[in-house]
Every structure is written in C-alpha cells, then in structure tokens.
Amino acid sequence: MTEQATALTSAAAARGELAMEAIAVSKDFRIGRGQTLHAVRDVSFNLYRGAVVALVGESGSGKSTAARLLAGQERLTSGEIKLDGKPVDVSSRGDFRHYKSQVQYVFQDPFASLNPVHTVQYHLERPLRLHQGRGIDMDAELVALMEQVRLTPPRQFLVKYPHELSGGQRQRVSFARALAAKPSVLLADEPVSMLDVSIRLEMLSLLDDLRQRFSLAMLYITHDIASARYFADEVLVMYAGEIVERGPAEEVTQQPAHPYTQLLVASAPDPDNLGSTLRRGANGTRRQGPQQIRTPEQVATVGCPFSTRCPLAEDRCREEDPTLLPITATRGAACWRLDAAAPELVPGPPGGGRTTEI
Amino acid sequence: MTASPGQAPIPVATSLAAGQDSVLDIRDLSVVYRTPGGDVRAVDKVNLSLAPGEVVGLAGESGSGKSTLVYGACRLLRAPALVTSGSVTYSGRRATEPVDLLRLQPDELQRLRWREIAIVFQSAMNALNPVLNVRDQLLDVIHAHLRMPRDEARDRAGSLLDLVGIPRSRLRSYPHELSGGMRQRVMIAMALATDPEVVIMDEPTTALDVVVQRDILAQIVELKEQLGFSIVFITHDLSLLLELADRIAVMYAGQLLEIGTAAEIQREPSHPYTKGLLNSFPSLRGPRRDLAGIPGSPPDLRDPPPGCPFLPRCAYGTSACEDVDMNLLQVATSKDPEHVTACPFVLPDTPAPQSRGARQETAGQKTAGEPT
Numbered sequence: 001m002t003e004q005a006t007a008l009t010s011a012a013a014a015r016g017e018l019a020m021e022a023i024a025v026s027k028d029f030r031i032g033r034g035q036t037l038h039a040v041r042d043v044s045f046n047l048y049r050g051a052v053v054a055l056v057g058e059s060g061s062g063k064s065t066a067a068r069l070l071a072g073q074e075r076l077t078s079g080e081i082k083l084d085g086k087p088v089d090v091s092s093r094g095d096f097r098h099y100k101s102q103v104q105y106v107f108q109d110p111f112a113s114l115n116p117v118h119t120v121q122y123h124l125e126r127p128l129r130l131h132q133g134r135g136i137d138m139d140a141e142l143v144a145l146m147e148q149v150r151l152t153p154p155r156q157f158l159v160k161y162p163h164e165l166s167g168g169q170r171q172r173v174s175f176a177r178a179l180a181a182k183p184s185v186l187l188a189d190e191p192v193s194m195l196d197v198s199i200r201l202e203m204l205s206l207l208d209d210l211r212q213r214f215s216l217a218m219l220y221i222t223h224d225i226a227s228a229r230y231f232a233d234e235v236l237v238m239y240a241g242e243i244v245e246r247g248p249a250e251e252v253t254q255q256p257a258h259p260y261t262q263l264l265v266a267s268a269p270d271p272d273n274l275g276s277t278l279r280r281g282a283n284g285t286r287r288q289g290p291q292q293i294r295t296p297e298q299v300a301t302v303g304c305p306f307s308t309r310c311p312l313a314e315d316r317c318r319e320e321d322p323t324l325l326p327i328t329a330t331r332g333a334a335c336w337r338l339d340a341a342a343p344e345l346v347p348g349p350p351g352g353g354r355t356t357e358i
Numbered sequence: 359m360t361a362s363p364g365q366a367p368i369p370v371a372t373s374l375a376a377g378q379d380s381v382l383d384i385r386d387l388s389v390v391y392r393t394p395g396g397d398v399r400a401v402d403k404v405n406l407s408l409a410p411g412e413v414v415g416l417a418g419e420s421g422s423g424k425s426t427l428v429y430g431a432c433r434l435l436r437a438p439a440l441v442t443s444g445s446v447t448y449s450g451r452r453a454t455e456p457v458d459l460l461r462l463q464p465d466e467l468q469r470l471r472w473r474e475i476a477i478v479f480q481s482a483m484n485a486l487n488p489v490l491n492v493r494d495q496l497l498d499v500i501h502a503h504l505r506m507p508r509d510e511a512r513d514r515a516g517s518l519l520d521l522v523g524i525p526r527s528r529l530r531s532y533p534h535e536l537s538g539g540m541r542q543r544v545m546i547a548m549a550l551a552t553d554p555e556v557v558i559m560d561e562p563t564t565a566l567d568v569v570v571q572r573d574i575l576a577q578i579v580e581l582k583e584q585l586g587f588s589i590v591f592i593t594h595d596l597s598l599l600l601e602l603a604d605r606i607a608v609m610y611a612g613q614l615l616e617i618g619t620a621a622e623i624q625r626e627p628s629h630p631y632t633k634g635l636l637n638s639f640p641s642l643r644g645p646r647r648d649l650a651g652i653p654g655s656p657p658d659l660r661d662p663p664p665g666c667p668f669l670p671r672c673a674y675g676t677s678a679c680e681d682v683d684m685n686l687l688q689v690a691t692s693k694d695p696e697h698v699t700a701c702p703f704v705l706p707d708t709p710a711p712q713s714r715g716a717r718q719e720t721a722g723q724k725t726a727g728e729p730t
Binding site: 030045058059166167168196197198199200201202205223224225226227229230231250263264265266267268269270 | 390420421427484537538566567568569570571573594595596597598600601634636638639640641642643646649650652653655
C-alpha cells in the first residue's frame with residue numbers, strides 16, 4: 001500500500017512546502033484477552049504549509065487516533081512521522097516540548113478543553129511562557145493573540161472564566177491557546193462540530209484566515225464531508241483505520257469513488273433536495289441502497305473492512321484487503337469493485353488515456 | 359434601502375386557525391428565568407400549534423429558547439424558570455376533551471406526561487441510567503405509565519427494541535456497552551413505550567455522525583408513519599429540518615421569527631435571520647456558493663433591544679426596525695397564508711453593504727458583557 005500511496009501526489013502540495021509526513025503509520029491497541037484493535041492501519045499522508053487536509057470518517061474510524069499520533073500523544077506501533085524532513089523524536093522532555101511548539105492540537109469540545117477555574121488570560125499565558133520564554137512582552141502578546149482570534153476588546157475577555165463565554169468564544173480561546181506556541185502545524189479535531197450551525201461557518205473562516213496569515217499546515221478532522229468540501233484542499237476518507245479514498249476535495253465530494261465515501265455523501269443532509277430519501281420513505285416507498293446498511297460495529301477483520309456493509313461486496317472483497325490504487329495523479333481509492341462503484345472513474349489500460357477527465 | 363411594509367397584516371392567531379384540529383396548541387406562552395441580574399425573557403409570547411401526524415421543526419441557535427419553550431409547555435422546568443403567561447392545549451385521540459397542560463393538577467399531569475407526550479432527550483448518555491440495563495429502563499417506563507402484567511411488559515420491552523432495529527439480545531446490555539446510535543435508539547424506544555400522541559425530540563441526533571444520523575432520522579419517519587404520532591423536532595441544524603419537517607418554526611431570542619412549510623422556508627425565506635441560517639451551511643451538492651453565515655451573537659435577554667431582537671446582527675436593518683412589534687404576519691410575497699414572518703419589510707435581494715459593517719460593531723459591543 002505504501003508504495004502506491006506515495007505514488008500519489010497530494011492535492012494540497014501545490015499550496016506550500018512540505019511540513020509534516022506520516023509514513024505508513026499504524027497504531028494497535030491491546031484490548032484484553034490477547035485481542036488487538038488496529039485503530040490506524042498503514043496510513044500515509046503529507047501536510048503542507050498553508051494547506052488544509054481533511055480527514056473524514058465516522059466515529060471510531062481512527063481519525064482522532066491518527067491526529068494523536070501526529071501530535072506525539074500516542075506511540076506509533078509502526079511507521080514514521082517526519083517534521084520538516086526530520087524524523088520525529090519525542091523521547092526526551094525537551095524534544096517533546098520543542099515538538100509541541102511546532103505541532104499544536106485543537107480539541108473538539110470547548111466546554112471540556114478549558115479549565116473552569118482559570119481565566120482566559122491564564123490559559124494563554126502558560127503556553128506563551130512555556131514556548132516563547134520569559135523575555136517576551138506578555139501583555140502585548142496576549143492582546144495580539146486575542147485580536148488574531150477576534151475576541152475583542154481583548155482586555156474584557158482576558159479576565160473572563162470559561163463559563164462566562166459562549167461555545168464559539170471558548171473555541172476561539174482554544175485557537176488562541178494553540179497559536180500561542182507559534183506552531184507550523186495545527187491539528188484541528190472536529191473544531192466546529194460542537195458549535196451551532198450558524199457560527200460554524202464563522203469559525204471555519206477564522207481558521208482559514210489563520211491558516212493563510214501564519215501559513216499553517218492544517219489537518220482538519222471532521223465527519224461533516226460538506227464542510228471539508230469548502231475548507232480543505234485534499235480530503236482523506238478513513239474507514240476502520242484505513243484510508244479508503246483520497247483526492248482533491250471537490251472531486252472526492254462531487255464524484256465519490258469508494259462505496260463508503262458514497263455512503264457518507266448520501267447521508268449528508270441535503271437542504272436543496274426537498275424530495276429527499278427521507279421524505280420518499282415517509283410516502284411509503286421503500287428506501288434502498290446504503291440507507292439500509294446499519295451496524296457500524298461490524299467491521300471485517302479479513303479483506304476489505306467495509307465489505308460487511310458494502311452493497312457491492314463480492315468474494316474477493318471478503319478475502320483480500322484492497323490497496324489504495326491511483327485513479328488520477330492526485331486521487332486514489334482502495335476498492336476492488338471500483339468498476340461497479342464508479343465506472344466513470346476507472347482508469348483506462350496502462351498507456352491509454354483515462355476514460356474521464358474530471 | 360427600499361424597505362416597505364408588507365401587506366396583509368393578519369395576526370397569527372387568526373391566520374393559523376388550527377386551534378381545533380391541532381393535537382398540541384401553544385398560545386401566548388412566556389417563560390422567564392429569575393436571576394439576580396433581572397428577569398431573562400427566555401420565551402416571549404410564543405404561539406405554535408402541532409397537527410396530528412405532523413412534524414414541526416423548531417430551529418434556533420443555543421440560547422434561543424427552543425428547548426425552554428417546549429419544556430415550559432410540558433411543565434418540565436423548575437425554578438428559577440417560571441411560566442408567566444399562556445396556555446398549552448392538548449387534545450389527543452385518547453383525551454375526552456382538550457386540557458390545558460398549564461392548569462392541570464399534578465396527578466392529572468402525571469397521567470398525561472409520557473403517556474401522551476413523550477420526550478427524547480438530547481444526550482442519550484446522560485439521559486439513560488448507567489446502572490440499569492436496557493430492559494430495566496424500558497420496564498421502568500412501562501410500569502410507571504401503563505398497567506400491565508409483568509410478562510406482557512417484558513414482551514413489550516422486546517418488541518420496542520424490534521421497533522427501533524436493535525436485536526433483543528441487547529436487552530441485557532448496559533448503556534456503556536452500546537454505541538451512540540444504539541443509545542439514541544433506546545431513548546426513542548423508551549419514548550414510544552406508551553404509544554404517545556406527541557413525541558418531542560430535543561436534538562436527538564446532534565452528537566451522532568452523519569451516517570448514523572440519517573439512519574435514525576429515516577427510522578423516526580418510518581415509525582411516525584406506522585404509529586401515527588406527531589413530532590416536535592428541536593435542532594440548530596436547519597438543513598436537517600428542510601428534509602425532515604412538514605413545517606418549520608424559526609426561533610431567535612425567545613421569539614418566533616418565521617413559520618412556514620419546509621418548501622416555503624427553503625424557497626422563499628422571509629426573515630433575514632432565516633436567510634442567514636440558510637446561508638450558513640456548506641452544501642455538498644451543486645455549485646460552491648459563497649457562504650456568509652451570521653456574524654455576531656444573540657442579544658442579552660435581560661435587556662433585549664427595542665423592536666426586532668435580530669436588528670444588531672441584521673444586514674438589512676434600518677431605524678424602522680426598532681419599532682417593529684414582532685407580530686407574525688403573512689409573508690407578502692407568498693401565496694401560503696400559513697407562511698408568516700415577524701419581519702414586515704420586503705427585503706431587497708442583496709443587503710446594503712455599508713449598513714453591515716456598522717451593525718457588526720454594535721453586535722460586538724452588545725455581546726461583550728453577555729453571559730454564556
């Protein structure tokens with residue numbers, strides 16, 4: 001898988017220089033009685049300065065574990081992570097702190113990730129002191145951070161406690177806390193999914209603004225594939241710890257190749273389609289296709305992990321795990337039945353042209 | 359800006375003459391939270407009715423009062439919340455005559471709640487009892503609200519799980535052994551245990567991912583068709599409601615700003631806030647649109663601004679908006695008399711850009727001292 005995966009060019013590569021590489025990264029968890037959970041299996045991708053890579057998948061697909069591996073919060077079972085071309089070593093405390101100043105993490109839940117007994121100022125002073133040293137003009141740095149995340153007037157917000165802030169304001173504090181270390185990589189784990197729909201957009205545009213201003217390499221983890229379309233350059237779709245599809249955001253969301261990506265896209269609410277599958281169900285017509293697939297708990301241990309839920313699965317899918325095969329130079333999917341799932345995307349014979357240009 | 363008052367000022371009470379054939383009819387309901395800093399007007403003179411078999415979607419941001427409205431109507435709030443006015447008329451198939459929930463004696467209320475009006479609470483993890491298995495939780499509801507022999511009750515618990523698509527073997531499972539989707543299904547099974555007339559769903563799928571969410575929504579629609587209950591569906595995600603609901607009520611700062619069928623709301627949103635909500639979510643299909651969202655935050659309800667509460671964030675706002683009385687009027691451009699809005703102005707297609715910046719500034723000042 002690794003060789004083919006690296007044969008693909010990231011759709012985010014055009015944006016800026018390479019910041020971080022995950023190379024065939026795997027993580028196993030022992031879950032008792034000699035059983036092993038393969039949370040992340042042989043995952044490779046790159047993050048580039050000033051570009052957003054979205055990691056999309058359902059709960060339990062391993063997307064957060066992948067981010068925690070990048071953050072140095074979990075030990076790798078196998079594989080390698082490189083930052084600015086150098087293998088990452090976080091074995092000593094000093095190295096770990098240096099690494100943390102480069103790679104920052106934004107958590108999903110702004111209600112749980114801030115300490116309720118401390119003010120906003122305390123939350124921001126600590127990383128400033130740890131990562132910027134004592135020689136800095138603390139006051140000016142605090143004000144600058146608050147202005148970057150548009151919490152103004154800064155002094156009014158610095159003295160507040162988390163319970164005095166709205167969800168959106170709290171998440172802004174989390175962003176400011178991450179920025180305090182002046183990182184080059186930002187790992188954002190569902191940064192807006194706990195927030196109201198009406199303010200998500202504002203938060204995403206704030207993140208986009210920060211990405212541009214500080215030329216951040218960003219990993220955006222989400223289960224909302226529609227937001228990935230708008231926000232990301234490249235989309236990686238994860239299922240059961242594996243990347244099952246990757247490619248430019250617009251291509252993956254508009255013409256999903258893998259049956260699982262197709263299920264994700266079909267499941268997204270579709271406000272423009274009032275005669276939707278839900279309403280057809282209400283009118284008595286049987287729903288068909290991926291709608292009837294239930295139980296995400298069933299994950300195949302042999303063969304393609306999606307084969308137990310896949311409407312197209314055949315014998316080969318249940319026996320052999322497909323590798324990520326290139327569709328175009330920037331796009332790939334791990335599916336044996338690609339010819340049936342997305343016939344228009346199947347590459348022509350070697351040497352011959354592709355059947356469809358997207 | 360060319361803002362002219364709309365025609366046909368029909369007050370909602372007469373235009374929505376659904377009073378008789380509605381299963382739940384909320385009239386003039388107001389709820390305040392008594393705080394040391396003054397009364398917070400969480401729900402302000404709200405009218406909303408629910409027809410039999412209908413799905414009404416209640417959309418609004420956190421703190422808009424959508425949960426308070428429904429919990430207040432069901433008398434589920436306790437101090438410092440206080441229902442200060444209004445009536446909530448329930449007239450179900452089993453009720454001999456319509457009753458006002460707000461004036462029932464405690465024992466009458468006890469007989470009606472859950473038996474007739476059930477609730478699916480938002481956070482299934484917190485709403486389920488962690489030390490009871492699924493069967494005991496279901497039996498608890500059944501024994502509390504229905505007279506039924508033990509054997510029959512056990513049987514019913516099993517068939518309830520069949521109904522929501524969970525294998526009966528899960529009866530012995532504890533909440534922590536279930537996935538998020540399964541827990542939410544158990545919550546739905548509990549709500550349906552007594553074959554209620556009205557099911558209130560408070561953000562039932564918010565914590566779930568999209569595939570599971572869609573599955574559960576489809577199941578809710580199927581069960582509704584099968585069992586014939588009505589649904590009040592509370593959510594902050596208007597895109598969901600457009601697909602799911604028959605009618606949508608948009609709530610903001612304790613008031614309803616617009617009510618209309620899902621199709622009307624989608625095709626012809628009238629209130630600037632509704633427009634803002636519709637322009638807040640990235641769409642997966644179709645061409646990429648420029649998205650604006652809604653800058654600013656809701657007003658402080660201890661001291662709401664005069665006139666329209668959305669004015670500080672409104673891109674179309676003018677000084678005339680401070681005198682708007684917030685009655686729901688028929689949308690001037692709509693043929694549907696039940697499509698009503700609190701905004702009396704016919705809006706131009708694009709907002710005046712200069713007023714937007716000015717408004718944003720006011721919004722910043724307003725929210726600076728606001729709690730949560």
